Amino acid sequence: MNRFKFMIFIAFITTGLAFAQTSSLQGPEMSDLDRKAAPCNDFFEFSNGTWRAQNPIPASMDRWSRRWKAGEENKYQLRDILNEVSAQPGQPKGSTAQLTGDFYAACTNVKAINAAGITPLKPYLTAIDAIKDNAGLQQEIRELHSIGAMVPFVFYGNQNQHDPENVIAQVGSGGLGLPDRDYYVKTEQRFVDARAKYLVYVAKIFTLAGSSDAEAKVAAQTVMDFETALAKATLDNVALRDPHSTDHIANLDALQKMTPHFDWTTYFSGAGVAPGVININEPNFMAEFERQLTSTPIAAWKTYLKWQVLNSAADVLSDPFVDAHFDFYQKQLAGVGELKPRDVRCAEMTDQMLGEALGQEYVKRYFPPEAKQRAQTMVSNILSAMQDTIEGLDWMTPATKQKAIDKLAHFTVKSGYPDKWKDYSSVTITRDDHFANFIAGSRFGVKDNWSTINKPVNRGRWGMTPPTSNAYYNPLMNEIVFPAGILQPPAFSVKYADAVNYGAIGVVIGHEISHGFDDEGAQFDATGHLSNWWTADDSKKFEAKTACVVKQFNGYTIDGLDNIHINGKLVLGESIGDLAGLKIAYLAFKKTAQGQSSEKIDGFTPDQQFFIAWGQFRGDETRPETQKLMVQGDPHPVAKYRVLGPMSNFPPFGAAFSCKPGDAMVRPDAERCVVW
Template identity: 60%
Template sequence: MSTASAGALHGIQPDDINRKADACTDFYDYANGAWRQQNPIPDYMDRWSRRWQSGELNKERVRDILNELSARTDWPKGSAGQLAGDFYAACMDESRIDALGSKPVQPWLDEIGTIGDRAGVQRMIGKLHDAGVGVPFVLFAGEDLREPSQTIAHVYAGGLGLPDRDYYLKPEPRFVEARAKYLVHVAKMFELAGAPAEQAQRDAQTVFDFEKRLAEASLDNVQLRDPKLQDHPTAFADLSKLAPSFDWGRYFDAAGVPRNAVNVTQPKFLQQVDKELATTPLPQWKTYLQWHLLNTAADSLSQPFVEENFAFNGKFLTGATQMKPRWKRCAELTDTQLGEALGQKYVEKYFPPQAKARMQDMVKNILAAMDDTIGELAWMDDATKKKALEKRSTFVAKLGYPDKFKDYQGVAVSRDSAWDNVVAASRWNVADNRSQIGKPTDRSRWGMTPPTSNAYYNPLQNEIVFPAGILQSPAFDVNATDAVNYGAIGVVIGHEISHGFDDQGAQFDAKGRLSNWWTPADGKQFAAKGQCVVDQFEGYFIEPGQHHNGKLVLGESIGDLAGAKIAYRAYLKSREGKGPEPTLDGFSPEKQFFIAWGQFRGDETRLETQRTMIQGDPHPVAKYRVNGPLSNLPAFQQVFECKAGDAMVRAEEKRCEVW
């Protein structure tokens, strides 16, 4: 039976399959190895697949919308069209930006340079925070971990220019190289801003030494995955005991934030900031603050700043050899800063009502499959099952776009200065976030913009969120068979649901509270099953001597493993009473389900990016996101008739199953 005779619904991409590969040896190579061979990573990207290609196509759609908006200059002032259109137009005016050089940030640099006392340092920290420059700490609104129906202020560690603390501290050659290149990079940026070469080198060393002290007081990437380690409710009055050198009253009042209790995520870090405020000489503070201003502003300044920023953060850290075209960078920046103004136009064009309806149906089926899976678990007792099912029953799914878009009222955007627009939009976004502090949690708000090609789970609201930007082919297509949709976006839906029950999510209860709902025996069983996944991924190397950190990728890997299992279960159940879907090129619908996952997730990734990922990214590299979970699934082995001993069949005593 052909796909054509099935009513124009399409299946997998058979030409992407590497027919020379063996599905039971390396499914990542098999599922879309032919596509990767024929489609090398573009110079400006750090990874590539049909999924990433679709994400870049999505940006072309965004560009087309922005071109339409920016072509008009008669939008009502403050309207979505005026804000997004003028923001994009100013960003695209390369000749004007280049002519201005570093002038847009010079008043800021000068103001930092004239700081005369420690109170001035604190006032400048507040001013930088207002504009979204998170140095040396960050204050951000978020749900109270113990009572998520209320929103409070959280104080986070910030102020590092390298990806994370280990880059400052670890002795391995790749970190040593990164430190050396970072010093050169910081010095070059100071030179571009007008500092003599020798002074710029001294300033770079000052910045590095300052940041290293902060890094030494920071949690590492694995510790940051444990919410209990970041749960430190602190009365406002006690902030001054923790960091007495900082005038918290003045800072909160200037920020318009009520003097309520806060959560200090890393007390040791804040104590180190206090020590710096008390003892570090003013010139060093000024150099440090000037660097973080330049680092934030670089991409909105003239071409030499943009190129130097790319040389370190692009070429060195990701392996990309060419900068993205300006239109793409401007489209991304507009989405970051004014995404809900832009998003209204996006969903009108690219997310029809029938797409939302089909997604709602899939989510319902996959949630039901999760219920069935929990109910059948042999290792979990009835008391814990009851709590797990209660939690599952309170899940909320947000699809496509918010019910109410932000209005960005009061943002002043013009075509005169790209950097000034970034500051104006950042100030609005910061103030909008702060406005939630001390209020009941607004569950209608979104953490991603509608055009974003991604998804997330929020344990504090027990919600899974899928913006319209990810609900495009190859992740999801209203014209695709169920096998393809369940194998691609269906596994992602299952993955996000599973985050509610991974090593982090399992610490939050049905109301989103950081609360232990496990019996002691089941808690131990769960930890042991997680350790199986840790051990599995510790064995996945990207090059000799460099393997995944199993504890770092544990949550995402539990998500992939459970996501594939429950999405497949939901797919089979969804077809009951409907008859079989078509076979395509000899591939049964069941095979197409798994191939769809391999084709969606099967990125080619630059080695430099893989090195950065295994250091700090909780997601494994693509090869092991495909092969890792499937090698544990009996259903995959049955469908592809894999035998014991095949690489895609983990030995029974090593097979991992959490959910």
């Protein structure tokens, strides 16, 4: 037994001792079950149908479940914290209380924001109006980038896929107002309709900014033409999932030759970044950028840049701008009925801008040490189950197995919150100017990212704020991250039985671990290098197994729209994560005291409780409009298929509920997908 497995073994013993008594712990939510539904035919309906029927989607949300409700309750907790600190003005300048309290106070001062109207944005629009030539255009692009308006290309720091110990400059595609490139080029009616609505929205924003109706209509068409040209040169969402498609290591000379009419030396100097290794994400896009520099009139560029500034700032301007922005992006595209209350939106924005300042108080109140310890134990147990799974594979050669186990052994686990908090003390935040605070926060975020370029990677940095109800895997870091915001009910609680914790957050943990071995993550080695560690034969077998998952999910359609199918290639990574995550969380659960017992809670066996917990955690009711957006651009399947898909492939589920061949939740052996 190696040291890694020994540590996991001790963790298993600890879990068994600490949580051997299950009768006093909480099982799944029995009131959520729809007992009229047969679990072997539609487990999604069985596990949470009653809750969804009794809890319709709130008008301000695009989907709803106990999990999404909990995510919103996190924001209410943040709002309560911010109401307290903002009621205490005069805190020391640069302190977390001053920064977060004053930001929130200014954000909730609707009277002042509405009185200001578009005035705060006028200096930026005036600067664009002053552009006379290519040099002025480039200067304005640099300025917009510094405040977070990354148009028409994006510039940021991220690890070098071939040298992940170091951060390099990245240049990529950007500058679109519609969700992605397909919205500009595809001919299906939903895309045609979206383009028509977008033209109306763009014109509306221009009229709010002072243009006449006729001027606004012309401006909207100029924007559409410009963005369509950019979109045609942009990779689609499936292509973007392949790390090789955006891997084009170069230097300043190569970038300059690719876009000779853009002065990159001056750009780097203005960004405060020394030229070094550069990754050009999408060369075709940069070629189109060069074409636009040489062929598009300055007047059209000015219209486009004005639009991008107006659109990026709409949410922090007066109510007419906020309402127009909401009406298009949320109401028309996602089907949401109304804006969230102002104080909740301001809590969200404070978290977005100053998340690690606000997060310090959040974790003090809502993430006790015992929760972090139990979560870490669960992660250790599930990592061990993944190792057992790899060792037991009958299709993988020993050489590739050893590489996979080595990668697993090098996983970094982050839970709750950073060991070192980000320092925001240099950000100037006041109580009386929301727009200025927004710009200050945006400038800080950009500068903070740019400051990492050409330096060794800081492995202590986090990609999510502590209150976030989500999790992620980073292949370049080979790390899994679980913020305090997701380590809350209904995903996790020290009061839950192991069946519930392993069936909910446990599958999430397994899911993130599995991302290290999905179709994208499997292309990175233990140290985060984009490197092929597979034998040719093993790689072919892996591709065949993933093709099964693609085919399965291609067969699913979104509710009420049988002509719109899930894109199996787009959701492949997340679906592999769910499939493997369910398996390894279940295997880890079976090593706990409850997993080895037959004691029922509310009439359900431990195994049944485990599966019910996952069905309830993923029990989202989702608006049809949102499902359309998800099918087009979200790598996650619609929630229903995150339950039905993996469980129908997993024999222990069928055994737990005595399902039979031919039941909808039992895929025939010839069609059953097993990757890990």
